[in-house]
Amino acid sequence: MKALLTFVLVASLAVAAGLAIEGVDGYVVFVVPPWRAQLSLTLFASLVVATVLVLYALLRLGSSLIALPRSLRNRREAWRLRRATHTLSQLVRAHVLGDVVRVHRLADRLSRYPDLSEAGAALATVTALDRGDESRAENWLARLQRWPDVRAVLEAEFGARCARPERLHAAMERLAELRGLPEATALRLRLEAAKREERWQEVLESARRLRALEAMDASETAALIRQAHLDDASSRLSLGVDLAAWWKRLPKEERYDPAFLVSLARLALDRGQGTQLRPILENALSKCWLPELVRLYPYCVEPGARQEALVRLEAWRLAHPEEPAVLEALVELCLELQLWGKAQDYLSQLRRVGADPAVLERFGSRLRAGTADRDGATLSAPRGVLE
Incomplete structure (x- = not known):
């Protein structure tokens, strides 16, 4: 559209100029004694315009010829840049797809382009590190100079x-x-x-x-924080430091991390210091309900506090009547207290809620062994005692 408008404008100007000089009767005389030349004004104007156009064309041609080497160099560099950019894009694609051989081949090809060679070497290094290829990683690292x-x-x-x-x-x-x-x-x-x-x-x-x-990543961060806390807890358990006071000083989101609480309880039980965990478990279970902690709770209760713990577990059973973990903890504690009747009742409830058969069998064996020992002790008692 722009070219068409330019053509129309130039044509209009040419027609207007032709009409303007058509009626001009003047002439131009050049005198160089002893010669004399006379031209019509129209011819003279045409020659001037033609001369200007020819000079303009010659100047343009000359400047183009002078700039030709630089233009060719720029075109060659632009072509090389396009090739390098294409190679880099293919390298990134191969890196994402995990094509190790292609990554190293393209990175080596990219080293011929100084502006992008560092990018290729960096990507090749990352790929080598991901694959555990130390020699190649060393080789590419040496090329990262700039x-x-x-x-x-x-x-x-x-x-x-x-x-x-x-x-x-x-x-x-x-x-x-x-x-x-x-x-x-x-x-x-x-x-x-x-x-x-x-x-x-x-x-x-x-x-x-x-x-x-x-x-x-949030899960990775949580795992690292958890590991750091467990290492700290292990040191404190070795030194016999109060674990509950340390636990209360932790930030809330870290203190009540379920995986951390379970791991901490298992760590303390493995070290034979489960009693230190009792206040922690009670506090944690009042804030967030974790069945795994409930199962571990009876093993964290010292013998003199088992009755109190039994009352707390029965309160938890009222709040969570269909929770197998509470019933398992109640059976465990009743067996420890030799409350065989209560243990039998809770074991029956545990069967009704569909607990793990292996757990039921383990509790059943302990209950039968306990009641058998009780009956045997009763039968073998002296007559005076029975009376």
């Missing part, structure tokens, strides 16, 4: 994944000197280093900060 921050991060990844603590520490020192590194990246690498060396307090601090930044 991206010191990326190289330091990948060096730290290499040290963490390949169990090279000296490389990890050296990379962490370089990262501490770098400016502009994202906080989440530095925290993640610090967490990897601390986890590798089992410095769980540092793991805890880094994981909490990453959770606040929403820079790590």
Whole structure:
């Protein structure tokens, strides 16, 4: 449309110019003694216009010829850039699809393009680290010369994944000197280093900060925090420190983590210090109902507090009448207290709610053994005692 409008405009101007000079009778005389030349004004104007056009065309041609080498160079660079961009896109695709052989082949091809060679080397390094290929990772890391921050991060990844603590520490020192590194990246690498060396307090601090930044998967963060707390609890159990006071100081979302509570209870029971868990379990079960904790509750009660614990379990049964875990705990506690009648009643209720047959068989065996011992003791008692 633009070309058509330009053509119409030029044609209109040409017609207007022709009509304007059609009635002009003037002439132009050039005198160079002894010569004299006379031209009509129309011819002179046409020659001037033609001369201007020819000069313009010659100037354009000359400038084009002068700029031709640069133009060809730019076109060649544009073609190379398109090829490099296509190679990079194929490299990213191969990396996502997990085509390791193609990743390394494309990264090697991309090394011919200086502007994008670092990107190819970085992706190839990540792929090699994911596959545990140390030699290839080393080779690609050596090519990362112009991206010191990326190289330091990948060096730290290499040290963490390949169990090279000296490389990890050296990379962490370089990262501490770098400016502009994202906080989440530095925290993640610090967490990897601390986890590798089992410095769980540092793991805890880094994981909490990453959770606040929403820079790590929530389940992974929770697992790390849980592991750090369990390590701390293990140390406290070894030292005989009050576990309940420590547990109450934990943040609420970490204190009532179901997986953490179950693991903590099992840890204390394995260490033979289940009685320290009783106030923790009672507090936790008042806030969040966890059947697995209820099953472990009888094993955390000291002998002198079993009657009190039985009353608490019966209150829980009223609140959760169809919960097998409460009935299992009641049967266990009644067997410990040698309340055979109550144990029989709760075992019958447990059968009605459809408990695990193996659990029913185990409780039934213990109940039969207990009642048999009681009957045997009664039959063997002296006559005076029976009277």
